[in-house]
Amino acid sequence: MWGWAYRRCVVTELRHLEYFVAVAEELNFAKAALRLQMTQPPLSQQILQLERELGVQLFFRTKRKVELTAAGAVFLVEARAILKRVDHAADLARRADSGEIGELSIGFVGSATYDVLPVVVREYQRRYPGVHLSLTEMSTPLQVESLARGDIDIGVLRPPVSSGLEALTVQSARCVLAIPQGHPLAQSDTISLHDTATVPYVLLSRKTWAGLYDDIVSLCNQSGFAPNIAQEALEFQTVIGLVAAGIGIAFVPPSSQNLHARDVVYRTVEDVAPMAAMGIAWRTGDSSALVRNFVDIGAAWEKF
Incomplete structure (x- = not known):
């Protein structure tokens, strides 16, 4: 009987606990009523109702004083603990609603680690230390699939993306020639795209980034030649490693220029070069604060 009444009180009448604690701490109904910003008669009625529901007397009442019974003393300890836990639960709910706590799963392309990703993640963790980040390296196509399935919440990838997803471009720059x-x-101070007509190319695989692959082929065709593709690779780091090995030249994002700096020279192509964009993607309609906060930081990453 006690357990059932206790649970019913906690679930449906938390205000009874607040009233009880006020009276127990003041040991004076008038002072407790003043503290609760109510009049004394309704407070007395609420305490009587609580005692009826519990089936025990919580206070000894005389005209001169109010004292806790043994049951009341025990109940006070538990009531305080319950109210503290309720306050804690409410605080957690508010923090979760504002994106201060929770879990965020992020996919990213390897080249995002050259500049954008470390800056955004560092700033995000500084602002929201209560959020656990799970990061997985994967290609843009895999991120698009994972976002659609709900396996990840955020993608740091190479736009464009498919329908059902939103994307914000956070960086865009002309590729340089490795x-x-x-x-x-x-050894040349100036290079035109046509100067590469007879030189072997190392291309990032179309499976990894179809847009860049197609842009390079299209620009070369517009300049009057088909690129001599000697090798393809799945990651930019591998592409630049193959350039360092002398396999060929490659268009890469400017953020890649610190890789193999001793073995690779980076040059700007004067006339035309493909663009490299980096974006943050998320599911259309996902309005969670966790996602929104990450996107907001990503949009301003160059300021940090």
């Missing part, structure tokens, strides 16, 4: 150290093109 050239093996000692190659004749590395």
Whole structure:
């Protein structure tokens, strides 16, 4: 009987606990009523109702004083603990609603680690230390699939993305040409795209980034030649490693220029070059604060 009444009180009448604690701490109904910003008669009625529901007397009442019974003393300890837990639960709910706590699953392309991702993650963790981040490296196509399935919440990828997803471009720049150290093109101050007509290319696989692959082929065709594709690779780091090995030249995002700096020379192509964009993607309609906060930081990443 006690357990049932106790649970019913906690679930449906938390205000009874607040009234009881006020009276127990003041040991004076008038002072407790003043503290609760109510009149004394309704407070007395609420305490009587609580005692009836519990089936025990919580207070000894005389005209001169109010004292806790043994049952009341025990109940006070538990009531305080319950109210504290309720306050804690409410605080957690508010923090979760504002994106201060929770879990966020992020997919990212490897090249995002050259600049955008470390800055955004560092700032996000500084602002929201209560959020656990789970990061997984994966290609743009895999991120698109994972976002659609709900396996990840955020993608840091190469736009565009498919329907059902939203994307914000956070970086866009012309690619630079990675050239093996000692190659004749590395000695040139100015390079046009046509100067690469007879030089082997190393391309990032179309499976990894179809847009860049197609742009390079299209720009070369517009300049009057088909690119001599000597090798393809799945990651930019591998692409630049193959350039360092002398396999060929490659268009890469400017953020890649610190890779293999001793073995690779980076040059700007004067006339035309493909664009490299980096974006943050999320599911259409996902309005969670966790996602919104990450996107907001990503949009301003260059300020941090």
